[in-house]
Amino acid sequence: MHERQSVKSVDPNEGSATIATSGESVVEALKVKEWEVGMFHNEVAATQGIRIRRRPPTGPPNHYVGPFQFRLQNEGNTPRNILEEIVWNKDNEVAQLKERKPLITISKALGNAPPVRDFIGALRAANERTGLPGLIAEVKKASPSRGILRENFDPVEIAQSYEKGGAACLSVLTDEKYFKGSFENLELIRNAGVKCPLLCKEFIIDAWQLYYARSKGADAVLLIAAVLPDLDIKYMVKICKLLGLTALVEVHDEMEFDRVLGIEGVELIGINNRNLETFELDISTTKKLLEGERGKIIRERNIIMVGESGLFTPEDIAYVQEAGVKAVLVGESIVKQSDPGKGISNLFGKDISV
Numbered sequence: 001m002h003e004r005q006s007v008k009s010v011d012p013n014e015g016s017a018t019i020a021t022s023g024e025s026v027v028e029a030l031k032v033k034e035w036e037v038g039m040f041h042n043e044v045a046a047t048q049g050i051r052i053r054r055r056p057p058t059g060p061p062n063h064y065v066g067p068f069q070f071r072l073q074n075e076g077n078t079p080r081n082i083l084e085e086i087v088w089n090k091d092n093e094v095a096q097l098k099e100r101k102p103l104i105t106i107s108k109a110l111g112n113a114p115p116v117r118d119f120i121g122a123l124r125a126a127n128e129r130t131g132l133p134g135l136i137a138e139v140k141k142a143s144p145s146r147g148i149l150r151e152n153f154d155p156v157e158i159a160q161s162y163e164k165g166g167a168a169c170l171s172v173l174t175d176e177k178y179f180k181g182s183f184e185n186l187e188l189i190r191n192a193g194v195k196c197p198l199l200c201k202e203f204i205i206d207a208w209q210l211y212y213a214r215s216k217g218a219d220a221v222l223l224i225a226a227v228l229p230d231l232d233i234k235y236m237v238k239i240c241k242l243l244g245l246t247a248l249v250e251v252h253d254e255m256e257f258d259r260v261l262g263i264e265g266v267e268l269i270g271i272n273n274r275n276l277e278t279f280e281l282d283i284s285t286t287k288k289l290l291e292g293e294r295g296k297i298i299r300e301r302n303i304i305m306v307g308e309s310g311l312f313t314p315e316d317i318a319y320v321q322e323a324g325v326k327a328v329l330v331g332e333s334i335v336k337q338s339d340p341g342k343g344i345s346n347l348f349g350k351d352i353s354v
């Protein structure tokens with residue numbers, strides 16, 4: 001398919017054209033192979049109801065005109081929604097980071113990582129202490145749906161304020177492009193003496209990221225069922241256990257929830273009230289998913305459920321607690337307050353500090 005010695009490619013995003021030499025035809029062939037593997041991945045994922053495709057837009061050339069190769073913008077190489085765009089971007093980011101820091105280097109760094117803290121234990125203890133859902137307070141400067149949430153953003157100050165205000169655990173955004181977060185923030189918070197266990201809030205698509213997160217001091221990671229096929233989740237949950245990391249597996253609908261309930265070893269499940277493809281927020285998602293048989297399974301297996309997103313008032317907290325969650329993950333409503341710790345008291349309707 002790619003035997004031409006010299007082809008010219010046009011990237012619609014860059015608006016530029018290049019003439020490829022014979023050496024580059026090998027690179028091009030590799031890209032095509034990679035694209036074929038990606039297509040296979042997407043076919044498997046689609047059978048599990050996963051709509052997020054996993055390949056960055058490096059599809060095969062659409063057509064040749066003489067020596068020119070055109071890659072036109074089309075349905076196959078244009079992200080359908082923000083989550084897909086984030087995942088495609090992450091694919092490129094991770095590929096570059098992996099080249100700079102291969103697994104062997106990260107594995108060596110694991111020995112110097114701070115000891116792992118018990119994420120689930122902290123949530124249970126907070127729930128028992130207060131009678132309210134344990135709080136995972138989010139350190140987040142911005143998000144695609146809300147833009148900049150806090151101009152004056154000092155991650156350590158916010159983390160310390162959350163801890164003082166009674167948070168059980170913290171969630172630290174590490175994605176730079178869409179959330180203005182960083183792994184540096186995670187390390188700064190860990191090294192500042194904050195005792196709360198830390199969730200690395202990242203878009204995990206590759207097991208390498210689990211090792212990287214742990215090497216940077218994470219105690220827990222997020223696995224999003226809308227992005228990861230069952231086999232990836234299974235494999236990643238096992239690696240998390242080996243590394244001592246807690247996996248918070250996130251679902252948004254019944255199908256994702258049922259898939260995750262079918263995976264052995266899952267102990268912490270989050271229900272995201274935000275549809276990450278449309279940004280629509282509806283806290284009744286938590287209630288709907290925990291009704292009936294699914295709620296029964298959760299109780300029998302002693303799985304901790306986390307209500308995520310769109311929680312602003314004591315009534316919201318009471319509503320998701322009534323639905324069956326023992327923990328909540330909250331960002332916007334507390335990070336926007338001038339004193340985020342006090343924001344926690346407002347959110348719960350009472351002082352929950354230790």
Ligand SMILES: O=C(O)c1ccccc1NCC(=O)[C@H](O)[C@H](O)COP(=O)(O)O
Nearest residue numbers: 143144145146276308309310330331332
């Ligand atoms: O919030 C977004 O815009 C967003 C877009 C794409 C992927 C993920 C996104 N958010 C992650 C979250 O779900 C929230 O950060 C988290 O649950 C806290 O939500 P909130 O309390 O509403 O800030």
